[in-house]
Amino acid sequence: MNGADSRDDATLLRAHVAGDPEAFSTLVRRHRDRLWAVSLRTTCDPAEAEDALQDALISAFRRAETFRGDAQVTTWLHRIVVNACLDRLRRRRARATGPLPEDEERAAVLADSRGSDTSAEVSERRADVLAALGQINEEQRAALVLVDMEGYSVEEAATILGCAPGTIKSRCSRGRLRLVPLLAQYSGNQSLPEHVQPAATHDRAPSQASPPTQNPTGGLPQ
Amino acid sequence: MKDPAHPPVDLLADHHEGLVTGAQAVAVAAHLDLCTECRSLVAALDEVTDVLAAEGSHAPPMPASVASSLDQALSRAGAERASGIPSLAGRREASGPPPPAAQRRPVWPLLAAAAAVVVIASTVGVGVLVEGNGGSADSQAGGGEASEEQRTSGEDAGDAVPSPTSTPESPGVGADPPSADTAEPGELAELARELDSGTQQPIRPQDSCATPTERYGDGPVSLVVFDGGPAVAVLDGKTRTVTVLDCDSARTKLFATGY
Numbered sequence: 001m002n003g004a005d006s007r008d009d010a011t012l013l014r015a016h017v018a019g020d021p022e023a024f025s026t027l028v029r030r031h032r033d034r035l036w037a038v039s040l041r042t043t044c045d046p047a048e049a050e051d052a053l054q055d056a057l058i059s060a061f062r063r064a065e066t067f068r069g070d071a072q073v074t075t076w077l078h079r080i081v082v083n084a085c086l087d088r089l090r091r092r093r094a095r096a097t098g099p100l101p102e103d104e105e106r107a108a109v110l111a112d113s114r115g116s117d118t119s120a121e122v123s124e125r126r127a128d129v130l131a132a133l134g135q136i137n138e139e140q141r142a143a144l145v146l147v148d149m150e151g152y153s154v155e156e157a158a159t160i161l162g163c164a165p166g167t168i169k170s171r172c173s174r175g176r177l178r179l180v181p182l183l184a185q186y187s188g189n190q191s192l193p194e195h196v197q198p199a200a201t202h203d204r205a206p207s208q209a210s211p212p213t214q215n216p217t218g219g220l221p222q
Numbered sequence: 223m224k225d226p227a228h229p230p231v232d233l234l235a236d237h238h239e240g241l242v243t244g245a246q247a248v249a250v251a252a253h254l255d256l257c258t259e260c261r262s263l264v265a266a267l268d269e270v271t272d273v274l275a276a277e278g279s280h281a282p283p284m285p286a287s288v289a290s291s292l293d294q295a296l297s298r299a300g301a302e303r304a305s306g307i308p309s310l311a312g313r314r315e316a317s318g319p320p321p322p323a324a325q326r327r328p329v330w331p332l333l334a335a336a337a338a339v340v341v342i343a344s345t346v347g348v349g350v351l352v353e354g355n356g357g358s359a360d361s362q363a364g365g366g367e368a369s370e371e372q373r374t375s376g377e378d379a380g381d382a383v384p385s386p387t388s389t390p391e392s393p394g395v396g397a398d399p400p401s402a403d404t405a406e407p408g409e410l411a412e413l414a415r416e417l418d419s420g421t422q423q424p425i426r427p428q429d430s431c432a433t434p435t436e437r438y439g440d441g442p443v444s445l446v447v448f449d450g451g452p453a454v455a456v457l458d459g460k461t462r463t464v465t466v467l468d469c470d471s472a473r474t475k476l477f478a479t480g481y
Contacts, residue, residue, distance in 0.1 A: 037281035149277060173232075
């Protein structure tokens with residue numbers, strides 16, 4: 001379609017605001033795979049990811065004039081998409097349906113999001129990583145998706161998620177800790193200290209950088 | 223190795239992220255120098271980052287079905303824009319500064335202000351109490367065209383509309399949902415979706431509008447296009463009702479007020 005459009009993102013967005021009927025679609029086509037990946041990884045649910053992404057992009061379409069040009073267009077799009085994802089997750093939690101089901105069928109759906117040219121090994125890892133992400137707190141997950149997976153800086157992630165850089169760091173730190181045992185099969189170190197293990201088994205994540213107690217759980221390996 | 227002084231794993235992780243300072247940081251660093259177990263945890267944290275980064279570099283392409291429905295949705299949005307209904311969006315720039323907080327998820331700007339809607343309602347003669355959105359006491363002030371002053375106050379009120387985005391908070395987990403004092407954003411969004419579907423029981427348009435066919439805006443106040451024409455809907459999460467203002471009047475009448 002407009003794959004050959006050489007205008008940069010900001011130019012396309014301005015053209016859209018000025019009434020160019022194709023500009024926004026061109027912009028979306030340019031970034032949709034990455035935005036889809038973020039949406040999928042943030043929600044860990046393909047149906048939610050699709051709805052959130054669509055809501056977000058329609059919203060971006062309608063209020064493109066609020067883009068102020070002091071950030072990258074992609075950052076602006078990510079912010080809208082990630083917030084739509086988190087809104088959906090919070091809404092679902094508010095309806096008290098509990099955490100995501102962790103059944104095999106869902107894992108299969110997630111694995112199915114792979115590209116057709118993906119090897120079995122890669123798609124298995126993809127499913128495992130998504131499943132692991134699905135088990136941690138959604139705000140820690142959103143931070144890790146942006147910083148560790150998408151390669152955003154802590155400051156950019158803070159802008160996208162609307163919080164302080166220190167908060168992003170803390171969420172990343174705690175999220176990684178919880179992922180250590182969940183991703184153990186992909187790490188070179190198979191024999192982790194035992195005092196790491198308890199962190200994975202329940203949702204223990206103090207809200208301060210310094211833990212409130214000196215020895216919350218399993219601080220004593222033999 | 224028996225060592226009762228292992229730092230808690232959270233502390234190790236935070237230290238590794240540079241979040242620990244002062245004497246505590248010195249103590250953790252000293253412990254790490256001596257303790258292979260805790261060093262292996264730190265190494266494992268880095269490995270998590272490596273695994274995530276490796277996976278992150280292989281973005282799963284958007285499935286064709288998702289891409290196709292997205293294209294259709296954007297086409298519809300384009301057609302709506304071409305038809306001019308939501309084209310007011312651009313006027314925000316002319317009439318006021320953009321929302322100040324970068325974190326705030328913008329609400330569809332022109333109808334974001336409940337007070338403004340009440341003014342609209344009074345101009346078209348549909349008196350509706352807008353619960354929970356405040357600022358309705360002056361609804362009779364503008365008998366006709368909205369004045370410049372009203373527009374300004376409407377925008378001020380718009381800043382008070384609850385934002386659907388969570389506020390920045392501590393790095394804690396499982397933050398409680400917002401207080402029930404005002405309509406809860408998630409609730410509003412759910413109502414909005416129910417309004418879109420036009421089928422849910424809690425939706426009680428107070429006029430005999432036909433089924434809503436389209437809706438613009440994702441705040442507590444929306445423009446809804448019914449079979450009979452555009453209207454303004456106010457979603458009230460507290461009472462789980464949708465109040466529909468001005469079911470019948472033509473679009474031009476709604477927006478002749480300058481919003």
